[in-house]
Amino acid sequence: MSFDGISFSAFDHRCMATALKLASRGLYTTHPNPRVGCVIARNEQIAGRGWHVKAGAAHAEINALADAGENASGATAYVTLEPCSHSGKTPPCVDALIKAKIARVVCALEDPNPEVSGSGINRLQRAGIKVQSGLLSTQAEELNAGFLKRMRQGRPWVRIKLAQSMDGHIALSDGSSAWISGTEARADVQRWRARSDAILTGIGTVLADDPSLNVRTDQQGGGENARQPLRVIADSHWRTPPDARLLGLGGKVLIAGLDQGGIPKALAQSRAECMVLPACAGRVNLELLLQELGQRGINEVQVEAGATFCGALVHQGLADEVLIYQAPVLLGGGCVSPFAMPRLDNMEDRVHLKWVDSRRIGNDLRLRLKPVYGAGADRS
Numbered sequence: 001m002s003f004d005g006i007s008f009s010a011f012d013h014r015c016m017a018t019a020l021k022l023a024s025r026g027l028y029t030t031h032p033n034p035r036v037g038c039v040i041a042r043n044e045q046i047a048g049r050g051w052h053v054k055a056g057a058a059h060a061e062i063n064a065l066a067d068a069g070e071n072a073s074g075a076t077a078y079v080t081l082e083p084c085s086h087s088g089k090t091p092p093c094v095d096a097l098i099k100a101k102i103a104r105v106v107c108a109l110e111d112p113n114p115e116v117s118g119s120g121i122n123r124l125q126r127a128g129i130k131v132q133s134g135l136l137s138t139q140a141e142e143l144n145a146g147f148l149k150r151m152r153q154g155r156p157w158v159r160i161k162l163a164q165s166m167d168g169h170i171a172l173s174d175g176s177s178a179w180i181s182g183t184e185a186r187a188d189v190q191r192w193r194a195r196s197d198a199i200l201t202g203i204g205t206v207l208a209d210d211p212s213l214n215v216r217t218d219q220q221g222g223g224e225n226a227r228q229p230l231r232v233i234a235d236s237h238w239r240t241p242p243d244a245r246l247l248g249l250g251g252k253v254l255i256a257g258l259d260q261g262g263i264p265k266a267l268a269q270s271r272a273e274c275m276v277l278p279a280c281a282g283r284v285n286l287e288l289l290l291q292e293l294g295q296r297g298i299n300e301v302q303v304e305a306g307a308t309f310c311g312a313l314v315h316q317g318l319a320d321e322v323l324i325y326q327a328p329v330l331l332g333g334g335c336v337s338p339f340a341m342p343r344l345d346n347m348e349d350r351v352h353l354k355w356v357d358s359r360r361i362g363n364d365l366r367l368r369l370k371p372v373y374g375a376g377a378d379r380s
Contacts, residue, residue: 006132006133006134008106008132008135011041011044012076012078012106012135013135013136015039015041015046015076015078015106016039016078016080016106016108016135016136017136017139018037018039018046018049018078019037019038019039019060019078019079019080019108020037020080020108020136020139020140020143021037022037022038022039022049022050022051022060023035023036023037023051023052023060023080023143024037024143025037025051025053026051026052026053026054027143027195028194028195028227029053029054029227030052030053030054030055031055031197031227031297031299032055032147032197032297032298032299033052033054033055033147034052034081034111034144034147034148035051035052035080035143035144035147036051036052036059036060036061036079036080036081037049037050037051037052037060037079037080038050038051038060038061038063038064038077038078038079038080039064039077039078040064040065040067040068040071040072040075040076040077040078040102041075041076041078042068042071042072042074042075042076047067047068047069047071047072047075048064048065048066048067048068048069048071048072049063049064049067050062050063050064050065050066050067051063059083059084059093060079060080061077061079061083061093061096061097062093062096064077065077065096065097065100068100072100072101072102073100073101073102074101074102074103075102075103075104076102076103076104076105076106077097077102077104077105077106078106078107078135079105079106079107079108080107080108080109080140080143080144081107081108081109081111081140081144082107082109082110082111082116082118082120082121082133083097083105083107083120083124084111084113084115084116084120085115085116085119085120085122085123092120093120094120094123094124094127097124097129098123098124098127098129102129103129103130104129104130104131104132105121105124105129105130105131105132106131106132106133106135107121107131107132107133107135108133108134108135108136108137108139108140109133109134109137109140109141109144109148110133111151112148112151112152113151114151121133144299145157145300145320145321146197146298146299146300146301147299149299149320150294150297150298150299153294154291154294154295155287155290155291155293155294156197156198156290156293156294156298156299156300156301157299157300157301157320157321158200158290158301158303158313158318158319158320158321159192159196159300159301159302159303159319159320159321159322159323160303160305160310160313160314160319160321160322160323161189161192161302161303161304161323161325162304162310162322162323162324162325162338163179163180163181163185163324163325163326163327163364164180164324164325164326164327164338165180165326165327165329165330165331165335166326166327166328166329166330167330167331167332167335168337168338169331169335169336169337169338170306170307170335170336170337170338171306171331171335171336172331172334172335172336178209180325180327180329180331181325181327181364182327182361182362182363182364183362184361184362184363184364185325185327185361185362185364185366188325188361188366189325190215190216192302192323193213193214193215193229193302194215194227194229195300196229196300196301196302197229197230197297197298197299197300197301198229198230198231198232198293198298198300198301198302199213199214199229199230199231199232199301199302199303199304200232200234200301200302200303200304200305201213201231201232201233201234201303201304201305201309202233202234202235202305202306202308202309203233203234203235203236203237203239203240204305204306204308204309205304205305205306205309206233206235206240206241206244206246207239207241208306210241210244210245211245211246211304212245212246212249213231213246213304214228214229214231214246214249214250214251215227215228215229228249228250228251228252229251229302230251230252230253230254230293230296230298231246231251231252231253231254232253232254232255232256232289232293232301233246233253233254233255233256233272234256234283234284234286234289234309235255235256235257235284236257236258236260236279236282236283236284237257237258237260238255238257238261238263238264238267238274240255240267240272242266242267242270247270247271247272252273253271253272253273254272254273254275255267255272255273255274255275256275256276256277256284256289256292257274257275257276257277257284258276258277258278258279258283258284259276263276275292277289277292283312286312286313286316286318287316287318290318303319306336307336307337307338307339307340308340310338310339310340311339311340311341312341314339314341314351314371315341315342317371317373317374319371320370320371321356321368321369321370321371322353322367322368322369322370322371323366323367323368324338324366324367324368324369325361325364325365325366325367326364326365326366326367327363327364328363328364328365351371351372351373352371352372353369353370353371353372354369354370354371354372355368355369356368356369356370
């Protein structure tokens with residue numbers, strides 16, 4: 001899609017940066033919708049601000065227009081995602097922008113949602129509104145990586161979380177791993193859980209650790225009424241104990257297994273939903289599981305699992321991000337490494353990781369990296 005005279009001023013950048021900051025206020029609440037912010041400005045003065053708070057509530061543009069009032073006429077609307085042009089739980093935002101006599105719309109990204117996908121921009125242009133796109137698009141992509149991945153590929157953004165020692169181990173030889181990272185790092189994990197729509201693990205972790213995998217209500221993004229992510233267990237042979245801790249907590253649980261011998265009666269009668277999926281190398285087909293989660297409106301999946309499960313995701317090219325909390329401790333020899341993958345005979349086949357961010361969290365170092373698959377990998 002072409003746009004005439006794309007040129008962004010310093011003020012344009014400031015307004016879009018403000019819109020992105022507003023959008024981030026919905027980090028924990030907008031599921032399954034994207035996080036969107038909007039700023040209305042006129043004569044290089046901000047007249048209105050708004051953001052999407054939660055699904056079913058007014059969109060960012062509507063809130064910003066209400067804040068701007070009559071000052072919206074002839075103004076510029078800075079939106080972090082292309083305004084919607086379809087009716088869902090709320091009316092189309094493009095109609096409100098046109099009615100308010102907005103003169104110009106700057107959006108960070110075009111919306112890949114098939115129900116929008118350029119139609120919002122087209123309708124604005126047909127109404128005589130100047131539209132420009134691409135301002136701070138990288139930051140906008142980062143904010144809504146899960147929603148955008150689901151719209152483009154039909155499956156959610158997959159983030160693997162792990163804690164490891166300085167010598168690269170996640171557990172002792174007997175599987176003991178509590179606690180490698182410190183208190184501050186574990187609190188930070190709660191914030192990443194809170195922004196996720198699902199927490200995914202394997203049966204090995206359930207049997208070894210009996211985890212809760214929920215969002216602690218005393219952490220940021222939570223509160224007493226915190227939305228609990230869907231907890232998903234890949235359990236090929238239905239070995240999840242009916243008295244597993246995560247089955248006794250609030251929130252929904254999904255167990256994915258194979259159609260081999262049927263679902264045990266105790267699990268079938270538990271509060272968990274049991275879903276049968278095809279096999280891949282004798283285990284649950286992870287790609288189909290992710291596609292199923294995408295169809296359910298899941299944008300972000302946080303994986304908290306063992307080396308075999310995490311290795312399978314990376315080996316199959318299904319992991320989008322790796323979040324590592326590296327603690328200043330040494331576990332020594334004979335311990336468990338983070339990713340169990342087939343042995344490489346050629347260095348050309350190694351998996352490359354792209355640096356995203358690194359920072360201190362308490363006494364630990366948090367590393368964010370993105371796997372680079374195929375021809376796009378850096379071979380230097």
